[in-house]
Amino acid sequence: MRILKFLLRKEFLQIFRNKLILRMIFALPVIQLILLPYAATYEIKNITLSVVDHDHSEYSRKLINKFTASGYFLLTDYSNTYKQALDKVENDEADLIVEIPEGFEKDVIRQNESIIMFSANAISGQTAGLAVAYANSIVKDFNNDVRVEWLPQSRLSSIPVIEITSSNWFNQLMNYKDFIVPGVLALLVTLVGYLMSSLNIVKEKEIGTIEQLNVSPIKKYQFILSKLIPFWVLGLLVMTIGFIISFIIYGIYPAGSFWVGYLFAGVYLIALLGFGLLTSIYADTQQQAMFIAYFFMLVFILLGGLFSPTENMPDWARYLTYINPVSYLIEVMRMLVLKGSSFWDLRYHFLVVSVFAIVFNSLAIFKYKKTV
């Protein structure tokens, strides 16, 4: 115990003497929490629209007005021909072309139907898909308006219509930030915990001080604990800073208990730091450790469900998310912040992450050798 006290004092002195790391610990949560939620938004607004109106009728004007009034589209161009509009798409000046045929109004009134064409720039498939979906619902709306105008009042009421209204639970306004901010919090804890712990032992290897420790009567567990505890504390500190910032900027705070959040992050950090220690045991230089850490971070984040829901992944990728500790933290953070889940609701997550903690740390203790 006494040895551990001295080792911990050394680690904390070193961390707090490293001004750059200290600044990063504060700057990282602030900047990530400010930037990421805005940069990583799913909502697509300001879709640039090019209209080719061959009809120039009251109806075509009404339809175009509906597009511009929706808030999703920015009318940037009126072209005379489809070809001209296509040039706009090629120059990246338009995302969607709406072509209204000649006689559109006439056909709608006389024949009860007409055809308009949407052409979307599918360089970004997501934008294109959403643009067409928005456009479809606008046209559907337009259809209803026309029907109301032409059907006699008495007949209208006899048409059975099933209307679907939905209510979004746990995030009623479908506020994207409520969804992404807890994920970014999870990311922050992971980044600080994993990177710092994986680089730490390697640094001692590189400068040769580890040899001095290896010839001393320090026990393995004392050494490992002296490396775990400081970063465990730092990880929780960063999470606290993150909570404060997300409350100040976004007004987001857990609907559930803070203590459950800290308890989970505490267990999670033990698992993650164990993994960081494993990384640093296998790497001989900080460069190697950095590269390994970067590789895992990227995989963890992409398979963690931060940006894309894990439910959308193919089966094999979804199975990978089961062994990705980061995905558990992201999920728990969201459940806590949005749903207000209790410890009992999260028992499965606690169990899995505890298993990770035991496995990674046992491996780290087993693999760390005081001999060369």
Added chain:
Amino acid sequence: MLLEKEIVIKTDKLTKRFGDFTAVSEISFEVYKGEIFGFLGANGAGKTTAMKMLIGISIPTSGNATIAGFDIYIQTEQIKKSIGYMSQKFSLYEDLTIKENIQLFGGIYGLSDKEIKSKSEELINKLGLNNEADKLVASLPLGWKQKLAFSIAIFHQPKIVFLDEPTGGVDPITRRQFWDMIYEAAHNGITVFVTTHYMDEAEYCDRVSIMVDGVIQALDSPANLKSKYNAESMDEVFLMLARGAKRGE
């Protein structure tokens, strides 16, 4: 006369192989309490590998050895409590102050707070570092760093201190001072096991061994070696023996 001396290091056909390469081949020798034992050899002769086995951070392929009476296979933890070590690479923490380094290693070797306090004050006084005690080690010149590293290696009064090329890159005056410190430690009963490339330093040792290609070619006092090989200095003795080496750097 030698028989009366207490043996603190004893090796018997100690060998280390890395694959096909035999870094250290069946070395057998004894080191007595309180002596300064020079462990010489050209680069790549196997000195550092041999030393790493003795300090318990490298497991021998075969052979036996006892350090301070403890077996190097099964009693490594007891060995680690009874030895001090100063490696080739400077290995104090540069981002800690002189005082903090002393306290850290004192604590690791189980000294009490009171002991650490009184002994570190004494040490800082002795080294004349009163004004620098709260400065980072990184700010010290190399010569001072080496003296400090040595002082910390013997801070817990080990039975044996292992020094791996302790004076590499240090100026002659500091080297002389460094050897004064070694003499003082030996006088206080600490056995000194030292590797070096400087043959004038070899002359200061009580006995030296010269390793060539993983084998100990000669082992005696510098005076005896010089007369045996009919040489003027240890430098000549070393060149005579090391010239036969097949392994380069």
